[in-house]
Structure formats: C-alpha cells, structure tokens
C-alpha cells in the first residue's frame with residue numbers, strides 16, 4: 241500500500257493529528273547535565289537491554305530539535321506529543337538543573353513558532369536513579385516527588401502547553417516493570433507490583449492537582465490498552481483474559497475516572513497494595529479534561545498460576561509487526577467504545593500513540609506501515625461515526641528511536657534515522673501522511 245485511503249476531510253473539524261516521541265528515546269541523555277536514570281542502570285545489567293544500548297546519544301535531538309520540529313510541520317501535523325525528562329530537569333530528582341528546564345522552554349517555543357500544539361507528558365519513564373535507589377515506585381515518596389516536578393514544569397511551561405498528562409502508560413511503569421520485569425527496574429515481585437500499581441495511580445492524581453494549582457489547563461491521562469483474546473474458548477482462558485483486561489485496560493481507567501479498582505484484579509492484588517490505599521482514591525479520581533489511549537496490538541491469554549494470566553508467546557494468526565505484535569485495528573475500535581461507555585463518557589478521547597515497528601526492505605518503500613496507519617485510522621473513524629467523542633490521533637513515532645529493552649533494533653519512525661550519521665530520511669509513510677493531511 242502506498243497511499244492512505246482517508247485523509248483530513250474524513251475527520252471532524254478540529255480533529256488533531258499529531259506524532260509522538262519521548263525524551264529518553266530521542267534526546268541524547270548524555271547532553272545538557274541530565275542525571276542518571278534507572279534505565280541507565282538497567283541497561284548495564286547483563287541481558288536486560290539489547291546489546292546494552294542506552295539513550296546516551298539516541299537521535300541527538302537535544303541538538304537537532306529544530307530540524308525535527310521542522311519535520312513535524314512538514315508532515316502537515318497539528319501537534320507534537322513530547323515528554324519532559326525528570327532526570328534532565330532534576331538530575332537527582334530533587335534539585336533543578338536550569339539547563340534542562342531551559343531546553344524544554346526553547347523546545348516549546350520552537351513548536352509554537354511552527355504552529356504546532358505542544359502536547360506534553362511529564363513522565364515517560366526516566367526515573368532519576370537517585371530516586372530509584374530510595375525504592376522507586378514501590379515507595380510513597382515518589383508520587384510526592386513527581387508532583388513537585390509537575391509544579392516546576394507547570395510554572396515554567398504551563399502558559400504555553402496545549403495539553404499535559406502526568407504519566408505515560410501507567411501499566412508499563414508499574415506492572416511491566418515490577419511484575420513482568422521487562423522494563424527498568426526489572427523486578428518480578430507481586431509485592432513491588434502491588435505497591436507500584438497504586439503509587440503510579442496516586443502520582444497521576446497528585447500531579448494533576450499540582451498542575452492545576454499552577455493554572456495549567458487541558459489536563460489528561462495517557463493509558464495503554466491491548467485487546468485481550470482468550471487463547472481458547474475454555475473457561476480458564478476466558479478468566480485469564482478477564483484478569484488481563486482488568487490489570488492492563490481497566491485498573492488505571494477505573495481508578496482515574498471512578499476512584500475504584502476493578503474487582504477481578506483486587507481478588508489477587510489487594511493484599512499487596514500499600515496500607516491506607518483507599519484514602520487516596522478521591523485524589524486519583526479528580527477531574528481531568530481528556531483521556532488518551534495508546535494502542536498497538538492484542539494478546540492471547542491463558543491461565544498461568546493460580547491467579548495471574550500468562551501471555552502466550554506463540555502469537556495468533558494475524559499479520560505481525562517487527563515486534564511480533566499482531567495487527568488488530570478492531571481491538572482499538574472495541575476498546576475505545578468500551579472505554580467511552582464504561583469510563584470516560586463525554587470526556588474527549590485521544591489516541592496518544594499508535595504505530596508499528598517495521599524493517600526497511602527498501603528505504604523509500606513502507607507499505608506495511610502505511611497499511612497499519614490506514615487500518616487504525618479507519619477504526620477511529622468508525623468509532624467517531626458511532627458517536628464516541630474522539631478528538632485526535634497521534635502516531636508513534638516521528639523518528640526511529642531507542643525502543644527500551646530492544647535498544648535501537650526496532651524502527652517505529654515515520655522518519656528513518658541513521659544512528660551513525662544522524663541523517664533523517666522521511667519514509668514513504670511520512671509522504672503518504674503529508675498527502676492525506678493536505679488533501
């Protein structure tokens with residue numbers, strides 16, 4: 241496929257098209273006085289990150305940001321979703337590094353100069369190592385510190401941000417990193433996961449309050465969702481899918497919109513939540529202005545231990561991305577409808593990430609990524625036709641970048657990056673998007 245089959249005119253007026261990146265994945269963490277993060281420590285542990293890659297240089301966006309923002313504008317996009325690295329702004333998690341704050345000040349002005357909406361996420365996973373040593377997300381101090389960081393960002397940038405969300409993908413920050421162990425700090429502990437699942441939710445609430453106190457408007461949340469298929473039709477597998485749905489898709493959505501945790505997860509997780517968790521639920525559920533969903537794929541679930549589901553490694557029959565993730569736009573459609581019906585109601589909904597990793601068979605051709613984008617845009621359109629208040633779509637990612645535990649081995653960009661020379665080359669998907677948005 242080399243053209244998208246729908247374009248700007250197929251979406252409501254004011255629908256926002258954007259592309260996303262995140263700080264540690266592109267900036268070059270070695271520059272500008274940033275502090276060590278738990279990802280730097282994680283990458284030094286043997287076998288945790290592909291070839292021990294780190295974000296030290298990444299896309300050198302710290303120096304090349306004007307060129308990168310030019311690309312966003314050339315794509316014809318309306319907004320740019322970026323993140324502010326905690327360890328760049330506060331290298332030890334406590335004291336401010338003025339050079340870090342100045343960087344984001346310039347970056348936001350750079351977006352406004354190009355007519356782009358600055359869509360900020362405060363925490364996209366770069367916990368300062370100093371805070372990780374104090375227990376990281378397993379201790380209550382961290383949500384309080386994140387709220388301090390939120391105040392600092394709000395005070396400095398809040399007058400110019402178009403939208404702000406405290407945390408990218410709470411499920412990854414908590415469960416993937418403390419129970420499954422795939423992301424920093426790499427723990428596999430139900431006790432740590434239970435604490436983190438609550439502290440991450442709490443940090444959303446505390447940070448929203450801190451931002452609002454600085455008069456920052458248009459505050460939201462960015463949660464990831466995956467469509468849970470039972471591996472077989474057995475009751476055990478259907479139960480596994482229900483629990484996965486509860487942990488992955490419902491936990492944070494329910495907490496943030498209703499001040500409740502889903503019962504099917506509480507059955508196993510409640511004993512591991514921090515003492516006094518109930519007292520925080522009103523803080524977690526304070527009003528927000530929009531809700532964002534990051535969606536990539538579906539999973540096949542079967543029974544693992546007594547409670548927790550097991551993700552089946554041999555994935556299902558659908559075409560797969562270079563991550564091995566099945567391509568299933570219908571899952572996005574179902575999850576958006578369900579989220580609106582059960583949780584968010586009239587609140588504006590955004591796709592805050594969606595995209596695929598793909599190898600370049602030939603640089604200059606990108607049919608699979610164009611088809612992926614097209615399929616998911618059609619899903620969004622069907623949802624809009626069904627009356628769900630969808631207000632925007634954000635593609636992951638603008639650039640090839642540091643894909644966490646996969647290092648530089650996976651390529652998600654609309655723009656190819658040669659990590660030796662830092663040369664940026666817009667892919668065919670970028671050009672297809674330009675045509676679709678201009679049309």
Ligand code: FCB
Nearest residue numbers: 262408409636643644652
């Ligand atoms: C999401 C992350 C983003 C990127 C994509 C592929 O889970 O938010 O940083 O890694 O997946």
